Amino acid sequence: MTDVGQDRWLQFDGLSNARDIGGLPLTGGGHVRPGVLLRTEALEHLTPGDVRRLLDEHGVRQVLDLRTDRERVEYGRGKLVAAGVDTHLLSFIPEEGRALPEVEDEDLDPMLRNYLAYLTDRGPTVVDGVRRIAQLDDGATIVHCAAGKDRTGVLVALVESVAGVPREDVVEDYALSATRIEQMFRRWTTESGEEMPEPDEIDRHRPRAEVMRGFLEQLDERHGGPVAWLQANGLTDAELDRLRERLRGE
Structure with a gap:
């Protein structure tokens, strides 16, 4: 397994959990091409300098905002919208009902039940x-x-699986965000004037590798794997090939 954190963190004044998936290894050789997919937290704290760097240095051309309408109303759409970047609103959580949907399977980790519910409740959006x-x-x-x-x-994780990133590297990339949870809470509480949560509460929000590993294993058992789930839910072979073409580098 590769050190998937190497040189992929992106440093911005208004972001703590930003990284490029470029550089991740691919099964059979090569790496994911940089400059295709960046993953971050919400964008409302971007500075004008951050916006310029994202547009000019990183070539950002579109944003996929996975939050609910309620979150967008409360926290805003983010400063890239004002800069004219094409932004798609793709909530992974239904606007009505529980704040976090879950599948009914008491044998599974609660967070894993949430992740599976994104697919069952919002499959076309995913x-x-x-x-x-x-x-x-x-x-x-x-x-x-x-x-x-x-x-x-x-x-x-679905995109990386299509590209051919080895399973354990997909899991490790997911878990990297655990190292940035405290920084995000510090930014949020400074902005709101609230006190920092207790360490146990912060730890509760850290992503755990076993959850993503379990999620991918559930896709294997229930659907034949991440790629098979995407195909069964409408992604065409041509679209899968196009995504691999965009992501696969030397």
Whole structure:
């Protein structure tokens, strides 16, 4: 397994959990091409300098916002919208009902039940997110939710699986966000004037590798794997090939 964190973190004044999936290894050789897919938390704290760098240095051309309408109303759409970047609103959570949907399986980790529910409750939206990454002719896509770890983690894991990133590297990439949870809480509480949560509460929000590993194993058992799930839910072979073409580098 590769050190998937090497040189992929992106440093911005208004982001703590931003990285390029470029550089991840591919089964059979090569690496994911940089500058195609960036994963971050929500974008409302971007500075004008951050916006310029994302547009000019990183070539961002579209944003996939996986948050709910309620979150967008409360926290805003983010400063890339004002800069004219094409932004697609793709909520992974239904607007009505529980704040976090879950499948009914008491034997599974609660977070894993949430992740599977993204697919059962919002399957067409999930596929649409993957499709839009494949369809972008040039430049980079940012995918984000609130913290860039759960909803973003699921979509990115599907994309990485299509590209051919080895399973354990997909899992490790997901778990990297655990190292940035405290920084995000510090930014949020500084902005709101609230106190930092207790360490146990912060730890509760850290993504755990076993959750993503279990999610991918559930896709194997229930659907024949991540790629098979995408195909069964409408992603075409041509779209899968296009996504691989965009992501696969030397």
